[in-house]
Amino acid sequence: MAEKLEDLAVQLFDAGAVRLGDIEAKVGRRTPIYFDLRVVVSHPRLMMAISRQLQTLASEIPHDILCGVPYAALPFAAVMSVNSNTPMIMKRKETKLYATKKILEGVFEQNQKCLVIEDVVTSGGSLLETVSTLRSEGLKVTHAVVVLDREQGGVGVLEANGVQMRSIYTMTNLVKILKDAGRISDETAEIVSDHIRECQFGNSV
Numbered sequence: 001m002a003e004k005l006e007d008l009a010v011q012l013f014d015a016g017a018v019r020l021g022d023i024e025a026k027v028g029r030r031t032p033i034y035f036d037l038r039v040v041v042s043h044p045r046l047m048m049a050i051s052r053q054l055q056t057l058a059s060e061i062p063h064d065i066l067c068g069v070p071y072a073a074l075p076f077a078a079v080m081s082v083n084s085n086t087p088m089i090m091k092r093k094e095t096k097l098y099a100t101k102k103i104l105e106g107v108f109e110q111n112q113k114c115l116v117i118e119d120v121v122t123s124g125g126s127l128l129e130t131v132s133t134l135r136s137e138g139l140k141v142t143h144a145v146v147v148l149d150r151e152q153g154g155v156g157v158l159e160a161n162g163v164q165m166r167s168i169y170t171m172t173n174l175v176k177i178l179k180d181a182g183r184i185s186d187e188t189a190e191i192v193s194d195h196i197r198e199c200q201f202g203n204s205v
């Protein structure tokens with residue numbers, strides 16, 4: 001099932017994955033557009049389509065194991081794992097306080113190559129937090145595949161920390177697709193591109 005990226009973006013919009021307005025994002029940041037991929041769990045066909053696109057990006061990157069950034073990317077990592085018969089591990093948000101006291105669930109070996117999966121990258125902070133845990137547990141992390149690069153500096157931050165990122169969409173091409181499909185107005189597209197230009201993150205994340 002080869003899905004065109006344009007059709008997939010419009011289906012995501014129609015499923016409610018794109019919110020417009022003055023929206024509060026992570027740590028109190030405000031944004032005129034918010035991409036909410038958590039809705040995709042209610043749309044198995046979209047879940048499959050996105051996971052396949054991520055899998056296409058992943059297929060060019062050598063890796064032994066997958067890990068999704070909690071929580072939004074976990075379902076994508078799980079579908080990719082099953083489809084490609086690649087083992088996955090899960091990072092907990094907090095270390096388990098009883099029994100195993102683990103931060104990573106699943107089986108892995110030291111120096112295995114772990115590919116990180118993420119839904120949205122803005123500053124790159126959330127992804128880096130997961131990378132740091134994986135590395136401290138002995139895994140090698142050099143690449144990540146993500147659904148949307150908001151083009152706000154995350155790629156540079158990740159690169160500076162030894163992580164190459166590939167994305168299905170950038171904010172620029174997502175907005176263009178939605179504008180061409182009549183889902184967002186020229187005015188909204190302009191507001192978004194001004195916001196992205198003005199709201200950039202550096203290496204201090």
Ligand SMILES: O=C(O)c1cc(=O)[nH]c(=O)n1[C@@H]1O[C@H](COP(=O)(O)O)[C@@H](O)[C@H]1O
Nearest residue numbers: 025026033034035120121122123124125126
């Ligand atoms: O808060 C955000 O910047 C954000 C914007 C957006 O469009 N969609 C979205 O999901 N986010 C959240 O922000 C995180 C990425 O922000 P960074 O950690 O700054 O890269 C994602 O994991 C989401 O929790």
